[in-house]
Amino acid sequence: MITVENVSKAYGKQQSVRNVSFHCRPGRITGFLGPNGAGKSTTMRIIAGLTTATQGHSTVAGHRYAQLPNPGRVIGLLLDASAMAKGLTGRQTLWLAAKTVGVSTTEVDRYLEKVGLNGPAGNRRVGDYSLGMRQRLGIALALIGRPTALMLDEPANGLDPAGILWMRSLLREFADNGGTVLLSSHLLHEMEQISDDLVVIDNGSIVARGSCAELLSTGTLNVACSDPATLAAELIAAGSKVERLGDNRILVTASAAQVGDLALASGIAIYHLSSATAGSLEDLFMNLTSGGE
Secondary structure: OEEEEEEEEEEOOEEEEEEEEEEEOOOOEEEEEOOOOOOHHHHHHHHOOOOOOOEEEEEEOOEOHHHOOOHHHOEEEEOOOOOOOOOOEHHHHHHHHHHHHOOOOOHHHHHHHHOOOOHHHHHOEHHHOOHHHHHHHHHHHHHOOOOOEEEEEOOOOOOOHHHHHHHHHHHHHHHHOOOEEEEEOOOHHHHHHHOOEEEEEEOOEEEEEEEHHHHOEEEEEEEEEOOHHHHHHHHHHOOOOEEEEEOOEEEEOOOHHHHHHHHHHOOOOEEEEEEEEOOOHHHHHHHHOHHHO
16 A cells, blocks of 8 residues: 655765665555664655655655655545644644535544544644644544545654543554555654554665564464473474473474374374564664664
């Protein structure tokens, strides 16, 4: 749904983004991570048609953003919650957005309620909103066109813990209904909980991408079986590294297919088999990026 192909962006001699490529799929939330200045916002602005790539291209639903006849009906954007007319109320802001993308203005109250700005809050001027309230209004603006994709840059800024839980639930529901979500945030614990896929960028280049489970996996399997001593011996003979955990468990650097085949050949019952994780997303982030320096 959102595709970035070999995108680079230079400002004079300064290379902001280098050969960035990734795909965001429907039904999944893609977390876009990187230190400050890594190239996240530049990449997202290129996707939204606000910045022109030096080379490469990006598409949304198979089209460049500028070629979409009504972009707000395809992808909802929140790139800067402060970029709103401060003299308008929240309701007026959302009313204008509804008129712009061609949806009924009767939807305004529904979306104000959806983001928790119904009642008196919707009639306050945006200039009097807290950062968290502007983020909520920004999310309503992204949703008002009923798009099939969302791209949100640091939407959790200014939200309290309850607001973060609310946003997680909202984005999960959007993705579970078939929507595509590209989300950047510095809240790594939150990104670990909400993301299906991850793209990590550092110094303008992609340093890791894949499913969250794959990137946090060590390539080691946690195995419980009826005869761990025999299975361990078979795996060691086949060239795998094995560590006994006690009871009936072992840690082994081998594929699930190899473990299963050897267990079957030896008549060993497998009770449990899962990937051992490398630790937290914070550990992965610090190891991959200049944030660890």
